[in-house]
Each structure stands twice: as C-alpha cells, then as structure tokens.
Amino acid sequence: MAHDKTRNFEAECAAQEDATDCPLCKLGFKPKLMRQVAEVDTDGKPTGRYVMIEQKYITALATLQTHMAAGAWHKALALASGWHRLGEHKVAIQQAHAAHMNPNLYKQLGKDPVALVAAGVAALQARYGEQRRNK
Numbered sequence: 713m714a715h716d717k718t719r720n721f722e723a724e725c726a727a728q729e730d731a732t733d734c735p736l737c738k739l740g741f742k743p744k745l746m747r748q749v750a751e752v753d754t755d756g757k758p759t760g761r762y763v764m765i766e767q768k769y770i771t772a773l774a775t776l777q778t779h780m781a782a783g784a785w786h787k788a789l790a791l792a793s794g795w796h797r798l799g800e801h802k803v804a805i806q807q808a809h810a811a812h813m814n815p816n817l818y819k820q821l822g823k824d825p826v827a828l829v830a831a832g833v834a835a836l837q838a839r840y841g842e843q844r845r846n847k
Contacts, residue, residue, distance in 0.1 A: 776840060785833050786812055801835035808832020
C-alpha cells in the first residue's frame, strides 16, 4: 500500500458515476508522471521501501481552464494574474484580480470593481476560453 499526500485524480475520476463529468476528462487531459512515494504497511508505518506510482501531470493552463469551466473566476483570475505572457489582456486580468481582492481601494479611486472583474473575466475568456482552445 503506497502512501501519497497528493490528490489521486484517477481515483476521483473513476469514482464519479459518469466520467464525462470530470473537468479534467472534459479537457482531454492525458499526460502522466511517475512519482516515488514511501511504502507503508497496513498499520500506516513506513516499511523503508519506495514504490513508483503513476500520477497525472497537471499543467497550470489545465488548472486555469478547469477553474474557468467550473465558474471559479476569482481562482482563475488569481492564477492568471501572475503570468507574464498575457498579451493585450494583461492589464484587464491583473486589474480584475486586484479589484476582486481590494474592492474598496478601487471604489476610492473612482472605478467600479464589479465592472473591472467583469472585464477581466471577458479577457480570460478571450485569451483562454473554449473558442481559443479549438483553434
């Protein structure tokens, strides 16, 4: 029995009644990574040996697209706002994240935080949305 503190996405996906409900499966996620973990006995004590397990490798872009598909825009904006290559959407995405985190500051500056977040969501959809992925 292997003890691993990371999430087991294969088990989560298999546990669902319909595998098409899995956001990672919807994205067509296939890459895998081998990971070395400590083996434990049935009592949970380490045996001193290690085993290799297969684990899915999740890219930051796949994580972003999962957040977008789930409608977790605050998480998607937080993730994408730290990226350097956002192109023409960089200002909108970073301002949207900042407005979500500090709405009172943007109100004091005379800007509408809700409108800034909406503009950032639109920028995320334009940059990383479904229509862009299928091109």
